[in-house]
Amino acid sequence: xxxxxxxxxxxxxxxxxxxxxxxxxxxxxxxxxxxxxxxxxxxxxxxxxxxxxxxxxxxxxxxxxxxxxxxxxxxxxxxxxxxxxxxxxxxxxxxxxxxxxxxxxxxxxxxxxxxxxxxxxxxxxxxxxxxxxxxxxxxxxxxxxxxxxxxxxxxxxxxxxxxxxxxxxxxxxxxxxxxxxxxxxxxxxxxxxxxxxxxxxxxxxxxxxxxxxxxxxxxxxxxxxxxxxxxxxxxxxxxxxxxxxxx
Amino acid sequence: xxxxxxxxxxxxxxxxxxxxxxxxxxxxxxxxxxxxxxxxxxxxxxxxxxxxxxxxxxxxxxxxxxxxxxxxxxxxxxxxxxxxxxxxxxxxxxxxxxxxxxxxxxxxxxxxxxxxxxxxxxxxxxxxxxxxxxxxxxxxxxxxxxxxxxxxxxxxxxxxxxxxxxxxxxxxxxxxxxxxxxxxxxxxxxxxxxxxxxxxxxxxxxxxxxxxxxxxxxxxxxxxxxxxxxxxxxxxxxxxxxxxxxxxxxxxxxxxxxxxxxxxxxxxxxxxxxxxxxxxxxxxxxxxxxxxxxxxxxxxxxxxxxxxxxxxxxxxxxxxxxxxxxxxxxxxxxxxxxxxxxxxxxxxxxxxxxxxxxxxxxxxxxxxxxxxxx
Numbered sequence: 001x002x003x004x005x006x007x008x009x010x011x012x013x014x015x016x017x018x019x020x021x022x023x024x025x026x027x028x029x030x031x032x033x034x035x036x037x038x039x040x041x042x043x044x045x046x047x048x049x050x051x052x053x054x055x056x057x058x059x060x061x062x063x064x065x066x067x068x069x070x071x072x073x074x075x076x077x078x079x080x081x082x083x084x085x086x087x088x089x090x091x092x093x094x095x096x097x098x099x100x101x102x103x104x105x106x107x108x109x110x111x112x113x114x115x116x117x118x119x120x121x122x123x124x125x126x127x128x129x130x131x132x133x134x135x136x137x138x139x140x141x142x143x144x145x146x147x148x149x150x151x152x153x154x155x156x157x158x159x160x161x162x163x164x165x166x167x168x169x170x171x172x173x174x175x176x177x178x179x180x181x182x183x184x185x186x187x188x189x190x191x192x193x194x195x196x197x198x199x200x201x202x203x204x205x206x207x208x209x210x211x212x213x214x215x216x217x218x219x220x221x222x223x224x225x226x227x228x229x230x231x232x233x234x235x236x237x238x239x240x241x242x243x244x245x246x247x
Numbered sequence: 248x249x250x251x252x253x254x255x256x257x258x259x260x261x262x263x264x265x266x267x268x269x270x271x272x273x274x275x276x277x278x279x280x281x282x283x284x285x286x287x288x289x290x291x292x293x294x295x296x297x298x299x300x301x302x303x304x305x306x307x308x309x310x311x312x313x314x315x316x317x318x319x320x321x322x323x324x325x326x327x328x329x330x331x332x333x334x335x336x337x338x339x340x341x342x343x344x345x346x347x348x349x350x351x352x353x354x355x356x357x358x359x360x361x362x363x364x365x366x367x368x369x370x371x372x373x374x375x376x377x378x379x380x381x382x383x384x385x386x387x388x389x390x391x392x393x394x395x396x397x398x399x400x401x402x403x404x405x406x407x408x409x410x411x412x413x414x415x416x417x418x419x420x421x422x423x424x425x426x427x428x429x430x431x432x433x434x435x436x437x438x439x440x441x442x443x444x445x446x447x448x449x450x451x452x453x454x455x456x457x458x459x460x461x462x463x464x465x466x467x468x469x470x471x472x473x474x475x476x477x478x479x480x481x482x483x484x485x486x487x488x489x490x491x492x493x494x495x496x497x498x499x500x501x502x503x504x505x506x507x508x509x510x511x512x513x514x515x516x517x518x519x520x521x522x523x524x525x526x527x528x529x530x531x532x533x534x535x536x537x538x539x540x541x542x543x544x545x546x547x548x549x550x551x552x553x554x555x556x557x558x559x560x561x562x563x564x565x566x567x568x569x570x571x572x573x574x575x576x577x578x579x580x581x582x583x584x585x586x587x588x589x590x591x592x593x594x595x596x597x598x599x600x601x602x603x604x605x606x607x608x609x610x611x612x613x614x615x616x617x618x619x620x621x
Binding site for chain 1: 274275276278279282283305306307309310311313314315334337338341342344485585586587588589
């Protein structure tokens, strides 16, 4: 299967502070790849570095076959769903989805409208197109964020904690949507999460990062890690148990 | 015309009807051309759109196809998509209009003049109702605060007083000095022509103390503290902090509005006193520099022209300005709706309404004082 993302010897952090080091992994086309870790493990810092919001301290992030690093003059190479959805609050859901289409395509207004409505229909929100983000639920905001991230048909989507703060049913629906995007649109999805049901439901492959260890502590299919990995930190994570205290 | 990576050809079906054959790569990059060419082809009422020659179909193009086909069908013309590969078929089903919603709908057009006028009128009534509700809440809050003064949240009062008062001293001094100087220079040129140099101090003194000092200070406070209060409370409203405050059993009036209005009520008169002094000093500087008038002459004329009533009327105005700025800024902030744009709108509105009200209050006081002979 074609490789779309290669990460080699990556160190991420702030200033002189290295949060995670020697990060290396590959993501294949159409795969759902999860970056796991507890709160404060550095997984969001890693995500910010992958999407270019934060420069790496060292190492490289290479997107295969999808052009050079994004500049303000080129359309974004990937879609991002932020943890807070980051929808523009004074714009309707439709206007939020229309924004990248108006900026980066030459579509006439009615065609852009048709594409934006199509994206909203895909995530089940076309009936709420003219609502403001404050007028819909948290789960709907997440789905609208996905519609916006999908607007330009990016080959890779990055999701930061997509199901955080959602009720189990809404979270399961979102997981189903992520699987459908991967299966039917053949979009590669890299997601950062610590929601156990989501990890087991949607991820094909994953890495687990730990700040105290300073890097990756486990990698593989989620079910494999949950059942066979002997690392105490991995087992504590998957079994939702406190870490054994070290004296 | 630029070459496209897709082709669109017309052919005939077995029963002699029109078939539109698409081929090549259908991607959003060429979505505009695809949209226009397909729209033209669909006007000829084809029976089929054949995708057998399509080598790639992305989500955006699938959405465009689905929308155009839905519109065609809603117009009573049956058109079928045929020959789609397994992947393309799956994608088209994802964007299929039958999954819900009405995708035959046209893009919304810009609202007409009548609708705009209606919306503005509706907004005006909504604003008036919100202001009335705010005044009502304020009155209830004030009554409760008077019964239990300790219920007013004064923890932040010192910081607010510093922000509204002490932090504003440099700009108030600078602007009032310049206003006093400009007024004196304009006056000196005219008075000197008629040999009335000695009246410069009374001109500057009365204008600054009764009118310009309080007004200029209030305008500066509106720009600094009024805008800051409106945007601060607006952001809190948008972030649901005000709702959280209510849920914690705190009254936003007593917790947020009263301390701010109180801080302004103390800070603005104090700033006005400083503004008056420096404005008069600006006049003195011009008198000394332009008219070569001795300082003692200027000060004697000033003390002769000014009395306590003049200072008192100016300070009375400044207190009413302070209350108006505080209430307007807080009301606008608490009435914020929407996101970041809403906060910007509230802040602008707070400053504009407050400036307008300052002039109205000034005119009102001037009329009252002249009627009372003060």
